[in-house]
Amino acid sequence: MLPPAALLLADTRLPAGGHAHSQGLEAAAAAGEVHDLPSLRAYTLGRLWTTGLTTAAMAAATLRACSAEGGADWAGLDAEAGARIASPVLRDVSRRLGRQLLRAATAAWPDPVLDGLAAALPGGAHHPVALGAAGAAAGLDDHAVAVCAGYLSVTEATGAAVRLLGLDPYGVARLVAGLLDEVEAAADEAAAPRALADLPCPSSPRLDAGAQDHATWEVRLFAS
Amino acid sequence: MIATAPAPPRAGTSRLRAEVRIVAEADGRGGTRFAVLRGAAPVSLRPTPDGLHLVASAAGPLGGDVVAIDVRVGADAALTVRTAAASLALPGRDGAPSAVTVTAEVGPGGSLRWLPEPLVAVAGCRHTASATVRLADGATLVWRDEVMLGRHGEPPGDVVTRLAVDVAGRPLTRHELRAGPSAPGWDGPGALGPCRAAGSLLVAGPGHRAGEPAVLSPTAATLPLDGPATLTTATAPDAPTLRRLLDTAHRPPR
Amino acid sequence: MHRDAEHPTPLGRNPGPVRVGIGGPVGSGKTALVAALCRTLGAEIPLGVVTNDIYTTEDADFLHRQAILPPARIRAVATGCCPHTAIRDDIAANLDAVEELVRAEPSIQLVLVESGGDNLTATFSRALADLQIFVIDVAGGDKVPRKGGPGVTSSDLLVINKTDLAPLVGADLGVMDRDARARRGDRPTLFTSLRDDPGATAVADWLRARLPAVAVGS
Numbered sequence: 001m002l003p004p005a006a007l008l009l010a011d012t013r014l015p016a017g018g019h020a021h022s023q024g025l026e027a028a029a030a031a032g033e034v035h036d037l038p039s040l041r042a043y044t045l046g047r048l049w050t051t052g053l054t055t056a057a058m059a060a061a062t063l064r065a066c067s068a069e070g071g072a073d074w075a076g077l078d079a080e081a082g083a084r085i086a087s088p089v090l091r092d093v094s095r096r097l098g099r100q101l102l103r104a105a106t107a108a109w110p111d112p113v114l115d116g117l118a119a120a121l122p123g124g125a126h127h128p129v130a131l132g133a134a135g136a137a138a139g140l141d142d143h144a145v146a147v148c149a150g151y152l153s154v155t156e157a158t159g160a161a162v163r164l165l166g167l168d169p170y171g172v173a174r175l176v177a178g179l180l181d182e183v184e185a186a187a188d189e190a191a192a193p194r195a196l197a198d199l200p201c202p203s204s205p206r207l208d209a210g211a212q213d214h215a216t217w218e219v220r221l222f223a224s
Numbered sequence: 225m226i227a228t229a230p231a232p233p234r235a236g237t238s239r240l241r242a243e244v245r246i247v248a249e250a251d252g253r254g255g256t257r258f259a260v261l262r263g264a265a266p267v268s269l270r271p272t273p274d275g276l277h278l279v280a281s282a283a284g285p286l287g288g289d290v291v292a293i294d295v296r297v298g299a300d301a302a303l304t305v306r307t308a309a310a311s312l313a314l315p316g317r318d319g320a321p322s323a324v325t326v327t328a329e330v331g332p333g334g335s336l337r338w339l340p341e342p343l344v345a346v347a348g349c350r351h352t353a354s355a356t357v358r359l360a361d362g363a364t365l366v367w368r369d370e371v372m373l374g375r376h377g378e379p380p381g382d383v384v385t386r387l388a389v390d391v392a393g394r395p396l397t398r399h400e401l402r403a404g405p406s407a408p409g410w411d412g413p414g415a416l417g418p419c420r421a422a423g424s425l426l427v428a429g430p431g432h433r434a435g436e437p438a439v440l441s442p443t444a445a446t447l448p449l450d451g452p453a454t455l456t457t458a459t460a461p462d463a464p465t466l467r468r469l470l471d472t473a474h475r476p477p478r
Numbered sequence: 479m480h481r482d483a484e485h486p487t488p489l490g491r492n493p494g495p496v497r498v499g500i501g502g503p504v505g506s507g508k509t510a511l512v513a514a515l516c517r518t519l520g521a522e523i524p525l526g527v528v529t530n531d532i533y534t535t536e537d538a539d540f541l542h543r544q545a546i547l548p549p550a551r552i553r554a555v556a557t558g559c560c561p562h563t564a565i566r567d568d569i570a571a572n573l574d575a576v577e578e579l580v581r582a583e584p585s586i587q588l589v590l591v592e593s594g595g596d597n598l599t600a601t602f603s604r605a606l607a608d609l610q611i612f613v614i615d616v617a618g619g620d621k622v623p624r625k626g627g628p629g630v631t632s633s634d635l636l637v638i639n640k641t642d643l644a645p646l647v648g649a650d651l652g653v654m655d656r657d658a659r660a661r662r663g664d665r666p667t668l669f670t671s672l673r674d675d676p677g678a679t680a681v682a683d684w685l686r687a688r689l690p691a692v693a694v695g696s
């Protein structure tokens with residue numbers, strides 16, 4: 001059972017800065033690769049099983065590390081998260097969103113874990129690390145935080161598609177509903193305990209290239 | 225990963241467990257010598273002026289094969305590893321997965337250049353190629369991975385390539401490429417799209433100057449990592465285009 | 479939408495420099511006002527600017543070109559299709575930008591946050607802006623104050639800009655003044671022409687008078 005706190009952590013209205021990011025969708029839409037519901041579904045599914053899964057696995061591992069004796073090795077977790085993001089633009093986005101999520105989580109669930117993270121990484125943590133720590137502060141378990149990560153990976157992209165492409169919001173709701181089993185399956189894989197270096201870390205070369213290119217556009221709606 | 229064409233056919237059920245070991249050391253005269261060079265069927269090792277060639281004595285890897293390659297490059301030694309031809313990951317008769325696992329360590333001042341020909345993920349295969357590389361401070365690495373997703377006109381089997389590199393105990397990069405029927409969305413616009421060739425080239429080391437990121441094509445980019453390293457990652461319609469993109473970023477000296 | 483007539487401006491609530499939100503419809507003169515305030519107040523008080531552009535970094539670029547402030551004092555935030563979300567519902571990126579400004583230039587005491595041009599319903603979160611200035615112009619017609627909306631009714635200062643255009647567009651400033659009073663009660667309204675007064679003297683005076691109170695807190 002997913003605890004209710006997960007609903008807030010996975011709510012795109014939690015003021016954690018996600019609304020300004022399209023999860024690469026703006027670039028994919030401009031390239032003509034996403035233009036309707038089927039192409040949006042394909043995009044979202046590929047994203048979920050690449051960077052979504054990678055994020056979810058790091059978040060779940062971070063959450064487990066929070067209950068380790070002596071506390072989490074924040075710098076070590078952050079370095080592992082950064083090593084999974086090849087694009088410098090996306091590393092920067094990840095840090096930014098990590099910092100912003102930490103601010104929102106600290107307001108919602110004040111907790112020594114979050115204070116410890118903020119103190120250890122004053123420049124901000126990568127987003128998956130912040131997400132794992134927020135999950136710990138919210139009282140979630142590793143699987144629940146992985147579900148949140150996967151769900152956000154889907155809904156931030158579909159939310160951007162509604163705004164950007166004017167897609168039928170009911171069709172998008174159906175699309176998201178149809179992807180929930182995939183979210184769960186990705187969370188199952190993400191939350192399986194492993195050594196940090198052995199966590200699943202699929203990446204998407206297209207999303208990396210797309211993000212680098214997008215950052216150079218003169219006219220764009222989304223920050224990434 | 226390791227096959228020359230033409231390779232002799234193999235009986236469908238014979239599974240191979242191979243442990244290959246390569247130890248290269250500085251010879252004290254500015255060169256490198258092999259302290260250990262142990263091949264194991266189906267992989268034989270052939271030193272050439274162009275580098276050490278991994279030569280397959282049979283087609284494969286075939287479902288069920290498990291090949292472990294252990295590489296040590298000592299301080300100030302230099303090793304280039306190549307294959308003579310593309311390798312074909314083939315399905316086994318009983319659907320068993322195949323795996324090639326490389327574990328490499330490079331000492332201070334040492335250099336490893338891993339430049340094999342592409343891996344072809346043949347329809348029905350279930351293959352994982354996984355590499356873990358530990359670099360000492362001051363070690364150099366050039367690592368190329370290329371995957372063809374199916375033979376011409378054929379859908380690929382399941383394939384995962386994975387690279388994890390640490391420098392002086394710190395993670396430098398961790399990435400995986402997943403394709404095939406078990407990887408949802410792999411051929412969609414969020415992952416590899418319609419491209420049938422995918423790969424990456426990592427260049428890391430003290431002499432390496434990580435330049436500015438560059439977008440080489442809509443699906444290829446050269447990306448400076450956190451650390452003295454650059455990862456070029458690309459998808460392309462075919463193998464020559466992929467190689468060209470990777471070479472644009474870094475033309476390995478012959 | 480939150481509208482709180484009972485609640486006069488909460489002063490100095492937020493930590494760090496005083497943040498002044500400048501909102502209003504597209505093209506009403508927000509950037510021109512920011513530039514004017516930089517010119518007039520920049521020498522007296524160390525300040526920085528955050529712009530929220532919808533599609534581009536046009537506003538930040540304009541300020542760069544005008545060389546009114548050094549580039550390190552200007553940050554641009556992307557708003558992901560929703561200019562009002564970035565200043566009201568999810569202010570994370572804007573707070574981040576303010577923090578970055580202060581980290582780069584710790585002496586900063588005043589930050590002007592320009593929202594993306596939006597409609598009359600846009601308003602700043604009190605957690606982002608200590609003071610809000612809403613800028614409309616006469617070119618939109620003299621009906622605008624009458625239409626109300628939280629920017630018109632509850633901003634700390636309503637600026638009705640481009641008075642130089644009033645004769646050209648047939649806008650009656652008397653009507654605008656009357657309607658603004660009706661909507662805003664005691665809250666002040668200023669008429670400006672940034673064309674004729676590129677220093678926005680009246681607005682700068684208003685802001686200057688508020689600053690000690692804001693900085694001291696309440």
Ligand SMILES: Nc1nc2c(ncn2[C@@H]2O[C@H](COP(=O)(O)OP(=O)(O)OP(=O)(O)O)[C@@H](O)[C@H]2O)c(=O)[nH]1
Pocket residue numbers: 502503504505506507508509510511537594595596639640641642643670671672673674
């Ligand atoms: N005639 C006249 N033009 C003005 C005045 N103030 C600004 N403008 C002009 O109005 C146009 C828009 O001004 P901006 O300051 O860019 O308006 P803005 O509200 O920042 O616009 P957005 O950020 O795009 O919403 C520019 O061409 C200004 O030169 C004024 O008092 N009189």
Ligand SMILES: [Mg+2]
Pocket residue numbers: 508509510537592
């Ligand atoms: Mg403007």
